[in-house]
Amino acid sequence: MTNVKFLNPFVDAAAEVLKAEVQLSIRRGNLSLQKSAMTADDVTVLLSLVGQVQGVVMYGMSTTTALDLVSRMMGQEFTEFDNLAQSGVAELGNVITGRATIKLSEAGYQSNISPPTLIQGHSIQVSTLDFSRIVVPLMTESGQIVVNLALRESPPDSQDRNFVPISVP
Amino acid sequence: MNVKYLIPFVEAAYEVLKAEAHITMTRGELSLEKSPYVTDDVTVLISLVGDVQGTVFYGMNAKTCVAISSAIMGEQLKELNNLAQSGIAELGNVITGRASVKLSQTGFQSTISPPTLLLAKGATISTLDFARLVVPLTSDVGNIVIHLALRESATKGANAALLKVPSAPGV
Numbered sequence: 001m002t003n004v005k006f007l008n009p010f011v012d013a014a015a016e017v018l019k020a021e022v023q024l025s026i027r028r029g030n031l032s033l034q035k036s037a038m039t040a041d042d043v044t045v046l047l048s049l050v051g052q053v054q055g056v057v058m059y060g061m062s063t064t065t066a067l068d069l070v071s072r073m074m075g076q077e078f079t080e081f082d083n084l085a086q087s088g089v090a091e092l093g094n095v096i097t098g099r100a101t102i103k104l105s106e107a108g109y110q111s112n113i114s115p116p117t118l119i120q121g122h123s124i125q126v127s128t129l130d131f132s133r134i135v136v137p138l139m140t141e142s143g144q145i146v147v148n149l150a151l152r153e154s155p156p157d158s159q160d161r162n163f164v165p166i167s168v169p
Numbered sequence: 170m171n172v173k174y175l176i177p178f179v180e181a182a183y184e185v186l187k188a189e190a191h192i193t194m195t196r197g198e199l200s201l202e203k204s205p206y207v208t209d210d211v212t213v214l215i216s217l218v219g220d221v222q223g224t225v226f227y228g229m230n231a232k233t234c235v236a237i238s239s240a241i242m243g244e245q246l247k248e249l250n251n252l253a254q255s256g257i258a259e260l261g262n263v264i265t266g267r268a269s270v271k272l273s274q275t276g277f278q279s280t281i282s283p284p285t286l287l288l289a290k291g292a293t294i295s296t297l298d299f300a301r302l303v304v305p306l307t308s309d310v311g312n313i314v315i316h317l318a319l320r321e322s323a324t325k326g327a328n329a330a331l332l333k334v335p336s337a338p339g340v
Contacts, residue, residue: 037286037288040292046285048215048216048218048282048283048285049282050216050218050280050281050282054282054283055282055283056282056283056285086295086297087297090295090297112218112219112280113218114216114218114222114223114224114282115216115222115223115296116297117214117216117224117294117295117296118205118294118295118296118297119287119292119293119294119295120205120292120293120294121208121289121291121292124208124287124288125287125288125289126285126286127254127258127285127286127287128283128285129254129255129258129283129284129285129286131283150283
C-alpha cells in the first residue's frame, strides 16, 4: 500500500529544485491513487528507491515540456530532444529524487536511489505490478510534470534480504 | 561497464529458468551498446543500488513471455494477462536477486529494486551515460535479451544512507 506520507517530500523537493534550477514555481494538481498500469507521456524519467522505503518514482511529461525545462536549465534554446536534453531532464529527476530521499531520511526513512533511466514512447504501458501509484500532476509555466510514486515501507525482515552489512576491518 | 558483472547474471538466468520453468537457455554473442534500447513487446526493468549500481533489463516478445510464464505457473496461459505479467516480472526479480547474491560473494554488495514492467514495442529506454552489455539467451520458447547497464559505485564501502546513524553519538 502506497503511503501518502511519502508524497510531500517529493512535492516539496520538486518545488525547491524547479525553483532553484529553472526558476519555475509549481502548482499542485489533484491527487489520485491508481492501480492499473501507467500510460506514459512522451518522456518518462524512472528512478528506483531501495532501503526503508522501496519502489519506483516516475516523472512524466511531454517532449515540449521536457525541451522547455532543459532550455531553462541550460540557458540555451533546445529544439530537439537530443542526448544533452535527455541527460538534462534525467538529471532533474535525479536531483528531485535525491532531495526527496534526504527529506524522507529526516522523517526516519533511510533509502538510496538508483541512477535514472529515461523512457521515451507515447502511450506505452508501464506497470509497477502490485505497487499502486500515487499520481500528482505539477503544473508549471513549462507545462505539466506528472509525478508517479509507487512506494512502500519495506517490511522489516525483507530490507536486508540481499544486503550484507559492511564489515569493519 | 565491466564484464565481471556479466557471469553472475548469465549463471543466475540459466539456473532460475532451468529450475522454475524447465527451460534450457543458450548464451548468444555479447555486445556492448551505447545507443538507447528500442524495446520489444515486454521489458522487465530492475535497478541495483550499492557497490554495483545501475539498471538491468530483460527484453522479450509477447509469445516468449507467455510461454515462460505458462511454464512457471504450470498452466497454459493464452495471452499476456495480469498473471503472465506478474510471472515474468517475478522471474526478473528472482534472476536479479540471485545474481546480486552471486555478486556479493565476489565482494560487491548491492540491493535490488522492485521490478517495473514495460509493455510497449518500439519505445526507447536510455540509461544515459551507462553503456549496456547485451547478452541474448536463446531457447526453444524464444529469446530473452539481458541488458546490463551497471558500474561500480564511486562510494563503494561508504554506502552512507544505508548505515544507521547512532542516536546518541559518543564523544
